[in-house]
Amino acid sequence: MRSALWSLLYGAALLLCDATATYHLSPGDPRLLAAQSYAQNRNNGRPPLRTLDPRKTDAQCRSRPLDLVFIIDSSRSVRPGEFEKVKIFLGDMVDTLDVGSDATRVAVVNYASTVKIEFLLKDHFSQLDMKKAISRIEPLAAGTMTGLAIKTAMNEAFTEQSGARPRSRNISKVAIIVTDGRPQDQVEEVSAEARASGVEIYAVGVDRADMRSLQQMASIPLEDHVFYVETYGVIEKLTSKFRETLCGVDPCAMGHDCQHICVNSNASFYCKCRNGYILNADKKTCSLKQVKVEVVEDPCKCEARLAFQKQTQAALQQLTAKHILSVVSAGRIERLENMVGRA
Incomplete structure (x- = not known):
């Protein structure tokens, strides 16, 4: 009877502990200290129930293109x-x-x-190869030189020689740091340099991680770039959070006012028209292209017309001259008749 009672109490403590980790209850709450100690001993004392399977592929999102570098702490405190x-x-x-x-x-x-x-941006371009490479990573143990890791990532991982796209491509550069301790070197200055160079930094703290150091490393707004979980046992739950953050939103699918075609552009969109149409000044509606008809005169016809005009003008001049002559002649005859009549 006593054995069964202890088993029930132990099971209840484990359930309480998992609920604490999942729903991020305050680690300082005295009512939860016992449950947390049970969880720590349980997680550290036996191997994980799940191992990395490189063949497994979950449903993926259509993420915006990234140059993504994970910076992971494998110091002695990480069992x-x-x-x-x-x-x-x-x-x-x-x-x-x-x-x-x-x-x-x-x-x-x-x-x-x-x-x-462990591997560079240019080394693997398939999920299967990446996951195989991840499965082979071994912890380094001892020390927590987080600042040195960030500096190394900047100098060696985020370079074009290592596979990073040039700045002209406008590909987002993202670093995700996972640590469970307090850095043994300075992180504030090197993190500021990384952010100033265009790297967006997410800081994930586990268990004993120093919150101030996480905030010094992360990009702003901090509420979107600093994450904390009580144990490594629930770190996988952050996958869905990062999925929401890193996966490309489809603004066109969310609704648009383009008359013809909506084109996604990062977190926004722009409108295009179908062939034969042009985009109006409102950048939304389209109008049929006006086809300008250009009439080209046949040079032969122009020369013929000019010759005809010259001939016509010459004929008119001749007619005019004859008319004038006839008028003058008629006047002379009339004067002669008058003179004969008087004689």
Whole structure:
């Protein structure tokens, strides 16, 4: 009887602990300390129930093209079972992305006391290859040099030589940092430099992560770029959150006022017309193109017309001269007759 009672109490504590992690209850609430300690011991004391399967592919969204670099903490505080959950999170993220050389490119930077680039933006252009590469990542242990990891990502991962698209392409550059501790170096200045260069930074804190450091790293607004979960056991739940953030919204599908064709452009849209039409000044409606008919005179006809005009003019001049002569002659005859009559 006593054994059954302890089993029920233990099970209730585990359920309470999972609810705490899922719904982000305050870790400082004294009523939850016991449940959290049970969860910590359970998660750290046995291997995860799920492992990364490179063949698995969930329904993906049509994301806007990105140059995306994951910067993951694998210091000693991240236990092997927890690090496996980080890799599952990365695999799930890859599943949601439209991966390809002309779509989203992904790189992974692994760090502890040292920094290791696991693969670059130019290395893998398929989900399967990326997930296989992720499954082979091993923790580095010791230290938490987050600032060094960010600097390495900027100098070596976000470069054109490593596969990043040139700035003229206007491809968004995004870094997602996952850490569970306090950085042992400075992160504020190097993060500011990264943001100033055009990199959008998301900071994900787990368990013991220092909230102030997360805020120093992340882009603004902070409420959209800083995330926190109590345990690695629920980090996978962030996949749906990032899906909403990184997946391209389809403004045309949400409604538009284009008369003919709506074209998505990042978070907005513009209107186009079908062939044979032009866009009006309102940038929404279309009008039929006015075809300008240009009449080309036949040079032969022009020369003939000119010759005819000259001939006509000459004939008129001759007629006029004859008329004048006849008038003059008639006047002379009349004067002669008058003179004979008087004689």
